[in-house]
Amino acid sequence: MTRSNAPNPSLAKSSLTPSRRQLLVAAGAGVAVSALGAPFVARGAGAKLRIGMPTILSGRVAILGTSSRDAATLAVNQFNASGGFGGREVELVVRDSKGQPDEAARVTRDLVNTEGCEIIIDAEASSGSFAVNEVVGDLGVLCLHTCSETSALTADPKLRKPTAFRSARQGIHDAVAGGKYAAELAKANGLMKWMTCSPDYAYGRDNTAQFVEYLTIFAPDVEVVNEAWPKLFEPDYTAYVTRVLQVQPDAIYSALWGGDLVSFLEQANLYQIFAGGLQWFSGGLADPPIVNALKQLPEGLHSVFRYDPDYPDSAANKAFYKDFDAISETEPTNWSWQTYTAVQFINQALAATAGNTDGMALAQEVAGATVDSPFTESGTITMRAEDHTIIDYPVAWGRSRPEPKGFQDWERGDWEQILTMEKEWKQRQGYL
Amino acid sequence: MDLDALFGCLSVPACAVTQVSTGLIIGMLLFLVASGLSLIFGVLGVINFAHGAFYMLGAYFALAAYQLTGNFLAALGAGALGMALFGAIFERLFVSRIYGRDVLMQLLLCYAFVLILDDMVKIIWGAEYRMMGMPQSFAVPPLFIAGGPVPPYYLFMIGISVVVGGLLWLGIARTRFGKLVRAAAHNPQMVGALGVNTSLLYASVFGVGSLLAGLAGALAAPVRSLTPGMGLSILIESFIVTVIGGMGSIVGAFVASLLIGLTRSFGSLGFPLFVDGAMFVMMALVLILRPSGLFGRQV
Incomplete structure (x- = not known):
């Protein structure tokens, strides 16, 4: 048996078959186009x-x-x-x-x-x-x-x-507006003993720290007596709910959001922790899907504006x-x-x-x-x-109402004050 | 670390009752899932990495039944029995093909089904979280035991879990089916040689294990948000339970679940930043001092 180096006749070189040099040039061009990106191809007049x-x-x-x-x-x-x-x-x-x-x-x-x-x-x-x-x-x-x-x-x-x-x-805008809103309520209603309950990751910790910072700037007598840091996507909040029962704070700030917030509140409702006048301040409660997911929305919970078809x-x-x-x-x-x-x-x-x-x-x-x-x-x-x-976007805070489920009594944030305090914050951070 | 809060709570009956009940709530759901996992491993030698996904499916089955009928018992039945059927079919069609194979093959098969079941849930129920809501009969104020509040639903949950755990133990220790299961765990070839239909037996065991996961999911549905992938965290804790309690031991799963539940409950007061760490320390200690687990068979 002999081995031939001759190509298969059917694949023999013809005028239609590219040469090796042509192939290399074409491949190189393909790579170059890929590297430069296809958008240049798509930018024809009238193209989407x-x-x-x-x-x-x-x-x-x-x-x-x-x-x-x-x-x-x-x-x-x-x-x-x-x-x-x-x-x-x-x-x-x-x-x-x-x-x-x-x-x-x-x-x-x-x-x-x-x-x-x-x-x-x-x-x-x-x-x-x-x-x-x-x-x-x-x-x-x-x-x-x-x-x-x-x-x-x-x-x-x-x-x-x-x-x-x-x-x-x-975050900094919400912290100033939220801190001021909460501080005024704390001073008016004697909410001196605070607790926080936020998810244990960068956003939860940063958001909570900033809220507490401005809360205590506006109401220096307030004391945060306990901090709870459930894991992100924690399935069961019962241990945190019962901790609230033991600590007995006047108010809680929470950066929980989404399904985690819904779970916490549903489990808290079983213990009726809001029945005794505990005040709840939330960075994420007033999103309509969350409000609707809650089977029972207690009255008087506070949340920053997320979206409301009735506000403005x-x-x-x-x-x-x-x-x-x-x-x-x-x-x-x-x-x-x-x-x-x-x-x-x-x-x-x-x-x-x-x-x-x-x-x-x-x-x-x-x-x-x-x-x-x-x-x-x-x-x-x-x-x-x-x-x-x-x-100049909405940084209002409002209160929950159980029926029809939603939020009301929106109080607008003071953008002039927010911008002044934001500037001071930026200077402290070395951003300015 | 706030040991004053921890010991202060233990000395006040109201606080102690609330925290113990919290530990039971967390522990009993965990027990249902972990005992199913342990049973399947003990008899079939399969580490069912898809068990968390079964818990998730049980919760979604219960949600669907509740939305359809408005009856919570129907929801519980759908979650538990639906998963029993699903588990038996799953065992016959897929798991039965990997008996005796490398553990990596089990991992591959089960992980594939975790992804498939998560996506299936996403397609049917959507990617967003869902809530079943508390059934009307349980939407009542908490009971006060020694001054400590305990929601009636949680008492129901603990009761159901204890009853099911007791039935499971009785079923394995005192019935003919249980004898066959124990025999199959010890020597499956001999059981087969004696004319027992081992295929049916294996499917039944897998079905019972899946039923327990489905029941746990159905019981959790009124108080936890339902999302695709929700089974992962409980699966991890279930593995901790089975390691501490001993692979294959129902009693071990019960004790270890209680340990984990009470650690979570009292730990959130005394050492809130080290609760997860404490669980893993417990697991590590058991692995070092008694590798087969507290109630596992010594090898």
């Missing part, structure tokens, strides 16, 4: 403008992603229905990061480099947002963070990126609620209005740049921009140019 959205669509905090996605979808649909810009429509590309920061970074890079997205809406929780922030800093695309409340993301100049903005509430009591807010309800299986959340607002900023910037999606060109238009907003009593929200974060 793709906005990428890494978010969490699975796991216990999936509602963060689903309610953000639906709000973005609503805003994009409205934009397209109004004609887009120059006939060019916007398309939303949503990807699940599963709540893992490294996955959020990878997905973001893929959205831009492979899927042709020219703008990023980062609807990740804080840990993911920091990862996405680094990626968009490298890629130079416009990015709006819509869920992270961790102040450092935009307040720290070392972390801030020229094309990244935050369209979300911020305006036609624009009610229209948003109705439109959102038409496309979503969940009710709007805090993340919904923040993401909707982000798309408003993007649309306004695109109109100003006549469709130019260059990151820096869009960033110049977003910085300092003001959009009409259904979510504020003033009717507008502003993106502060100096540190790329929104201000």
Whole structure:
């Protein structure tokens, strides 16, 4: 048996078969295109403008992603229905990061480099947002963070990126407003003995520390006598509930949120811990899906504003609620209005740049921009140019009512005071 | 560390009653899950890593039945019996193919089903958390025992768990089925040679183990939020229980569950930042001093 080096006749070289040199050139070009990214291919005139959205669509905090996605979808649909810009429509590309920061970074890079997205809406929780922030800093695309409340993301100049903005509430703003609200109630009602019960991870600890800091600034006589730190996603809170019974505080502050908060309150209701006048202050209770998930909402619990179809009591807010309800299986959340607002900023910037999606060109238009907003009593929200974060958004605190389940008696935060104290805080942190 | 609070509580009956009842509540649910896990391992030699997912499915089955009928007993039945049936079928179709295989194969199979069942729940019930809510008959003020409040639902939960645990022990120690189960755990070839249908026996054991996980899920449904993946944390604690109590020992699972429950309850007062650590220290001590567990068979 002889072995021939001759090629199979059917595969013999012909004028249609590329030479080895051609193959190498083609492969090299392919690699180069991949490295440079597909968006350049997708940027044909009239092609859809793709906005990428890494978010969490699975796991216990999936509602963060689903309610953000639906709000973005609503805003994009409205934009397209109004004609887009120059006939060019916007398309939303949503990807699940599963709540893992490294996955959020990878997905973001893929959205831009492979899927042709020219703008990023980062609807990740804080840990993911920091990862996405680094990626968009490298890629130079416009990015709006819509869920992270961790102040450092935009307040720290070392972390801030020229094309990244935050369209979300911020811990320091809530801490000042919440601290003042709680302090006034503490002084009026003699709530001197406080306890905290927050999830044991970075957000829970930071959020609680900031609230307590400003509570004690506004009411120096208040004393925090006990701290409980249940694990994130703790299934059973009975041991923490009974600890409240033993400590017998006048008031509790909690940064619990989502299903954890629902579980805690349902288990607390079994012991009727609120029947004796215990005051509850929460950073996350007034989200409609949480209110609705609770089978029994005790009266008089305090929460910062998350979203309320009746506050502000305006036609624009009610229209948003109705439109959102038409496309979503969940009710709007805090993340919904923040993401909707982000798309408003993007649309306004695109109109100003006549469709130019260059990151820096869009960033110049977003910085300092003001959009009409259904979510504020003033009717507008502003993106502060100096540190790329929104201000004048709703930081009201309200009280729960059992029937119909919801919140009422919203008291607006004093933005002038918030901004003054925020500046002092930034100086203490070395950010200014 | 606040040992004053801990000893202060122990000296006040109201506080002691509340904390002991808290320990029982945590411990009894854990016992149901861990005893199922232990039973399956003791007889079949399979470490069912999907047991937490069975607990989750039991809770969702109960939720579905409750929403359909508004009857809590129907919900309990759906969670427990639904999972018994599911477990028996699961054993016949999948687990039976890996008997005697490497433990990695068990891990692979079970972990695959954890992912599949989580996604299945997501598709059917959605990714968001769900609440069943307290059945009307239990939505009443807590009872006061020696001045300490104890919710009636928790008394019901503890009662059911103790009764089921007792029945399980009686069933294994005093019935013909129990004898066969113990014999199969000791020498399955001999049991088969004596004409016992071991396939049916194995499916039954897996079904009973799954029933216990499903019942725990159904009992937890009124007070815990239901989410895909909710079984993971209870699975980890169940493994701690089985290590402390002894793999395959129902009595061991009971004692270890109580230990964990009471550690959680009193630890949250006396050493709140070291509660999880204390559980693992207990487990490590048992592994060092008595590797087969407190009630496990000495090898």
